[in-house]
Amino acid sequence: METVSAVAAVARDPRRWWILIVLCLSSLVLVVDGMALTVAVPVMTEEIGASAQDTQWILDSYILVFAGLLLTSGSLGDRFGRRRVMLIGLLLFGVASLGATWCTSPGEVIAVRVAMGVGGALIMPSTLSILITVFDEDERGRAMAAWSSVSMLGLVGSPVLGGVLIDHFSWQSIFYLNVPVVALALVAGVTLMPESKAPWQKPDPLGAVLSAAGMTALVWWIIELPQHGVWTAALPVAVVALVGFVVWENRVASPMVPLVLFKHRNFSGGSLSLALVQIGNGGLLLVLTQYLQFVLGYSAVEAGLAFLPLAVTALLGNGVGVKLAASYGNRWVILAGMLVMVACFALLTTVSADSGLTVPAVALGLLGLGAGLAMPAAVAALMGTIPEDKAGVGSALNDTVQQAGTALGIAILGSLLSSGYADRMPAGTPDAARHSIAGAVPLGDDRLVAAAREAVTGAMSTTFTVSAIGVLAAAVLATLVMREDGPVAVGAEEREPEPVG
Numbered sequence: 042m043e044t045v046s047a048v049a050a051v052a053r054d055p056r057r058w059w060i061l062i063v064l065c066l067s068s069l070v071l072v073v074d075g076m077a078l079t080v081a082v083p084v085m086t087e088e089i090g091a092s093a094q095d096t097q098w099i100l101d102s103y104i105l106v107f108a109g110l111l112l113t114s115g116s117l118g119d120r121f122g123r124r125r126v127m128l129i130g131l132l133l134f135g136v137a138s139l140g141a142t143w144c145t146s147p148g149e150v151i152a153v154r155v156a157m158g159v160g161g162a163l164i165m166p167s168t169l170s171i172l173i174t175v176f177d178e179d180e181r182g183r184a185m186a187a188w189s190s191v192s193m194l195g196l197v198g199s200p201v202l203g204g205v206l207i208d209h210f211s212w213q214s215i216f217y218l219n220v221p222v223v224a225l226a227l228v229a230g231v232t233l234m235p236e237s238k239a240p241w242q243k244p245d246p247l248g249a250v251l252s253a254a255g256m257t258a259l260v261w262w263i264i265e266l267p268q269h270g271v272w273t274a275a276l277p278v279a280v281v282a283l284v285g286f287v288v289w290e291n292r293v294a295s296p297m298v299p300l301v302l303f304k305h306r307n308f309s310g311g312s313l314s315l316a317l318v319q320i321g322n323g324g325l326l327l328v329l330t331q332y333l334q335f336v337l338g339y340s341a342v343e344a345g346l347a348f349l350p351l352a353v354t355a356l357l358g359n360g361v362g363v364k365l366a367a368s369y370g371n372r373w374v375i376l377a378g379m380l381v382m383v384a385c386f387a388l389l390t391t392v393s394a395d396s397g398l399t400v401p402a403v404a405l406g407l408l409g410l411g412a413g414l415a416m417p418a419a420v421a422a423l424m425g426t427i428p429e430d431k432a433g434v435g436s437a438l439n440d441t442v443q444q445a446g447t448a449l450g451i452a453i454l455g456s457l458l459s460s461g462y463a464d465r466m467p468a469g470t471p472d473a474a475r476h477s478i479a480g481a482v483p484l485g486d487d488r489l490v491a492a493a494r495e496a497v498t499g500a501m502s503t504t505f506t507v508s509a510i511g512v513l514a515a516a517v518l519a520t521l522v523m524r525e526d527g528p529v530a531v532g533a534e535e536r537e538p539e540p541v542g
Contacts, residue, residue, distance in 0.1 A: 057175045059233045061184055064168045065191040066226035070134060071161050073218050081212040082327070083205060083334050085150075086479055088212060095147035100262075100327075101451070102151045106158030107165075108441060109257030113164035113249045115437025116297045120244070123167040123174075124236045128227060130163025135223030141216040166437035173424050174237050179423070182366055185417040186359040193355040204342030209540060235471035248290055248297035255282030256441060298438055302426065310522030311375075311423030312439050314515040316446030318379065318415070320453065321511030325408075327451075328458060328501060329401060335478045336394055336494045347398060348362050350406035358413020365414070371422040372523045378415025379516035381407055386509035390502045394494040400517070404436065422523060450511070454504050461500030467492055 078085075078100070086096055118126040137156035144150045168188075176184045199218060206214040227309045258279035265273050290296040326348070333344040358378065366374045386408035392400050423439055459477075466475050474481035474489055481493035 051290040056235075057180075057184075059229075060171065060235075061187060063229045063234050064172055065188055066222060066229065067131060067164050068168045069191055069195045070131070070219050070222045070226065071164065072192045073199040073222060074134075074138070074157065074216075078215060081207055081215050082330070082379060082481060084207050087483075089145065089150070090146055091147045091150075095151075097455070099147065099150050099154055101153045103158040103161070104447065105257060105260050106155050106450075107161045108260045109253050110159060110162035111166060111437045112252040112256065112298055113443045114162045115170070115440075116245070116249065117163075118167045118170060118385065118437075122170050122236045124230060124234050126228050127167035127171070130160045130167070131223050131227050131230070132160075133157075134160030134164065135220055135227070138216045138219035138223070142213045144213060163250055165440050169420075169424065169440075170437075171234070171237060173427065178425065178513045182363045182417070182421050185421045185424075186363045188363075189413070189417045189420075190356050190359045193352050193359075193413070198352075199345075200341060201345035204340065210340060219363050243295040244374035245290075245293060245295060245297035248286060248293065251282050251286035251289060252298065255279055255286050258282060285352050288293045299428075302438065305426040306522050306524050307371075308423045308426040308439075310519055311419045312442040313522075314375070314379075314519035315416070315419050315423075316441070317511050317515035317518065318382070318440045319443050319446030320450035320513070321382070321508040322447075322450060325454075325505075325508065326479065328454070328504060329405075331478065332392070332401070332501065333398075333499065335482055336497060337398065347402065348405060350402050351409040354406045355413040356409075358410045359417055362414040362418055366418050366421070372520060373517045374418040375415045375422070375523070376516050378411045378413070378418065379512055379519065381411030383411075383509050383516065385411060385506045386512060389505040390509070392498055392501060392505075394491075394498045396498075419482045419519065426435065450508075454507065457504045457507060458497075458500045461503050462493075462496045465492075465496035465499050 082096060082100075085091060091099065114126060114130070134157055137153050137160060141150065141153040144153060172188065173181065184196075185516055202218055203215040206217070214280075255278075258275045262273060262275035264277055265275060287300065290298055290300050303312075329348075330344055333339040333347055339347065362374050362378065365377075385404045386405040388400060388407065392404075420439070462478065463475055470481075470486065470489065470492075474484060474493060478493045478497045481489055484490075
């Protein structure tokens, strides 16, 4: 064992912890953008005259492109170099963010968000794939925890910074937050990070086209689901393309995506449980932001600061989770974390218009603790099954499943919130106020605003009940499916047995 440890120590990249900083910055920019924009939604809706549908597309256009291109971009990273693809994505993301500062209409913002989605799709798979190739099994848990912790800090810090910018400048200025982070990540990536890629294999252009078409159509269908129902044109396109993709990938000699990964219980169980968690979490922060700003009357800065318990407990959960996973295994840490998240959603179902900040703050603290325990452990377990030469596309496959869950969660929970709010509003409510509390507040009718506050909190209770069920299902699935497999037993189809001694 001492010989094996010595060999592993020599093989470790001496700059790996500096490389981790680059990876953290690269993923941080995606979190900063998403959360800062979430806080800006109320102001943006008013200043650019965005309708509810415009606002939905400003948020969803990014997800649509991001999810549709993840598998292709992961394959590109494995083939042409993960660092190269990540740096190209960062550059595109930064340029699009800068362009967003001049947007004056919903259409312009949507166009910029599409470009940012392309950049994000190039960034995300590369960060995780580089992480698992740079860090070995012994250090990967700590690296994952650090990576998650930085993202969680961005989750809370970006709304506060975004709120300050909104209060002193305009909503466009929130996109400036991305520019310095992108610039720093680019410089650090060029100077510190080595290139890594998989052995060359024959390209799979048909697989790339089918995956992009299928995932884009699937997410589009999910987005349209609340307004247009199940049977839309996007559904048959998604089914045909994705079924064709699976059939083709199982027949072609050099598949773009190693679907054999789903034969591993840790990968399939981890991916699907994370997807269910994302369905439960979908729209959570957007819903709570509206509650804080429209029901409690918080400013954008105050709303951002209200998420502080989430970051503090997530950092605590990350640190504790690494130690517990080393002692008891990832599966039980995942179960414990997800049950804590269920408690968060159960508590949020009790929120009323008069609850104030106390109940949401405690719930956010529970959410941070649970996510801090569960998410890094789940990602570490499933990423440990991926062969190094498939790191990029394997990471992208996991990201794709989660993004589909996020999009589905936003569609389902957004629909529940919107319909529940409309059903609870009194008869004769003006159209502007019937579908959104954002439309009721500017009318200045105290009785109408009071009814809207009660309606939105009542709808929130139903929404968070569904979230609790989704996360509970994820906890059960992870416990039943996942196993504490060792790294040698995983990926037997792709790896040669390692010599003993």
